[in-house]
Amino acid sequence: MSWIVRSLWLIPVLPMLAAGVSALLKREQRRLSASLAIGSMGISFVLALSAFAQALAEPARQVVNFGWMQFGNQWVSLGWLLDPLAAVMLVMVTLVGLLIFIYSLGYMAHDDNFTRFFCFLSLFAGAMLGVVIANSLLLLFMCWEVVGLTSYLLIGFWFQRPAAAAAAKKAFVTTRIGDLGLLIGMVWLYAQSGTLLFYDHGAGCLEQSALTTMAAHVTIAGMAVSTAIGLLIFCGAAGKSGQVPLHVWLPDAMEGPTPVSALIHAATMVAAGVYLVARVYPLMTHSALAVVAWVGAITAFFAACIAVAQNDIKRILAYSTVSQLGYMMLGLGVGSVAVGMFHLITHAFFKALLFLGAGSVIHGCSDEQDIRNMGGLRRFMPVTFLTYAAGMLALCGFPLFAGFWSKDEILHAAHGWGLSRGPFYLGAIGALLTAFYMTRQVFYVFFGPRRTTETRSEPVGSHHGPVHAAAEPHESPGVMTGPLVVLALFATLLGFVGTPAWPWFQSFLSGTPNSFDLARFNEPGLIPLMLSSSVLVFAGLLLGWWLYGREPILRGTDPDALQRLQPGIFHALANRLYVDEFFGLTVIALTRFASAFSSWLDRWIWGGAVRLVSFLTVGLGWLDAGVDRYLVNGGFDAGCRDLARGGRLFSSLQSGRVQNYLRVIAAALVVLAVLLLWGRRG
Secondary structure, three states: OOHHHHOOOHHHHHHHHHHHHHHOOOOOOHHHHHHHHHHHHHHHHHHHHHHHHHHHHOOOOEEEEEEEEEEOOEEEEEEEEEOHHHHHHHHHHHHHHHHHHHHHHHHOOOOOOHHHHHHHHHHHHHHHHHHHHEOEHHHHHHHHHHHHHHHHHHHOOOOOOHHHHHHHHHHHHHHHHHHHHHHHHHHHHHHHHOOOEOOOOOOOOOOHHHHHHHHHOEOOOOOEHHHHHHHHHHHHHHHHOOOOOOOOHHHHHHHOOHHHHHHHHHHOHHHHHHHHHHHOHHHOOHHHHHHHHHHHHHHHHHHHHHHOOOOEHHHHHHHHHHHHHHHHHHHHHHOOHHHHHHHHHHHHHHHHHHHHHHHHHHHHOOOOOEHHHOOOHHHHOHHHHHHHHHHHHHHHOOOOOHHHHHHHHHHHHHHOOOOOOHHHHHHHHHHHHHHHHHHHHHHHHHOOOOOOOOOEOOOOOOOOOOEOOOOOOOOOOHHHHHHHHHHHHHHHHHHHHHOOOOOHHHHHHHOOOOOOOHHHHHOOOHHHHHHHHHHHHHHHHHHHHHHHHOOOOOOOOOOOHHHHHOHHHHHHHHOHHHHHHHHHHOHHHHHHHHHHHHHHHHHHHHHHHHHHHHHHHHHHHHHHHHHHHHHHHHHHHHHHHHHHHHHHHHHHHOOOOHHHHHHHHHHHHHHHHHHHHHHHHO
């Protein structure tokens, strides 16, 4: 076993140690905190590259397990593993995370809590890296929950803003709902297999013996135990990866600083759910994968519809993330681990690029986030515009960009899915809508005249005092645009590692040989499908140009072009199809009723019973005290008093004076004589 496999634990531990040290630093030690965070992430990236090289040289899975805790004769074991899936994820998380860390130097430069921000950021990245290398579902769950905690801290980083505090709570509570399913599935898996180690030389819960045993058992409903456990684990993945109906937290997560949005929406938290499904893929039966596919397809279409009518630059990208996560789940459900993970990797780079580009726009526009109040920014921010355009084209699936290859592979797998064509059609419509709403956003932000607004009194970001949206826009500093350029290169070129002619990525994950062969494009149905997908993208781009690009948008107060065509539909989409309101009237209202009923039950039934018992106890205590005081103690005290009087009487007879004794004897003799004489007469 190589040194990198034995030392793999250092990759997540280094950022965690940096977070621990930063937590002890003073607020003024900004440079040291940032240096620790970026330095630890840089070293983790180098180690991740070493692990990737090791996986290239030896694709076979390598594990290190150790006993962690003993209960009687039972040992709870943890461990870490290195395989192609983990190696790819390690490189992606550390590279994208490192670029986001560097970008944060510029974006958060004026924030008062700069040190605390990098502390949370390091802990977040370290926890995600722990999820990636875990060879135990228990260890994965520990790191999974730390990811949830740090997401709460980072989304609500500007806690003085009510919207940010509410978004943090919403994210934490919503993901806990999914995590409850994951926890139940984890406990059930341990009960069935006797271990939570994924791989343990044939005895792991994802190895053939355990899978065969679980497949042979059925639940009360007739479902295979492995299917039920797989669906419960998918609940946790759906919560973290924002699948319908647990997607509601993800759009609100953009209330945190933009680097947080990039980290959450691209490389870490939302990727954790997709990665979990990929990691436990051997456990997922055909029935479970069908559920994954349908949920993913519905999510992809549903979120794309809502993104069409949003006006916040980050919220559009947030709904785009929900939609793209749906595509990843769709790929896992209808295809394989390689299909879903290829889109996860490409998406991580171009979505990080888009969020950081949005942050650059916000920074250059004095914290303005409403796209209606922007316009013409390509003249003021050329680097941001060009890199953002690359990310936009990759997200739309424009031919030859990274998203084109990964999205087309998902649609190809969905088209060939034997159970139904429904997910394919939903995914195809979602691709058209993606091109449309991203074109709408780009024309609003970068084209047309510069639109201005009145002064806002409430700051959106970390600045203090009034914010003038009408101030002259400016390009962001090099520390922010540098990462944008690097990410733009990946968004443009990364897809070529997974083309039909050279499916290196898919071969690497599956462990099969790969070679370059243009003849693979002749696979039946592939070229027509690629052409159809491209037509959908061009149709979305053309429709976006027709509505928003033909005539410049002059004023931010003008009605949206789509709003003029379909005001009812636009209003419903702008209000997110009233999903939050629906939850407010159903789940939240039911929860409030249940909590009020529980409060009443606790106060008047259980509390009343407790008070009744306490009253009875006090009454019995009073009765016992009365009996003790007036009967037991009274009788005893009276007897003691009589005994004391008798004692005093007898003690008076024992005075020690002989004269008194003789008087008593004389009196007794007189009494005796009288009694004797009286008796004779009788």
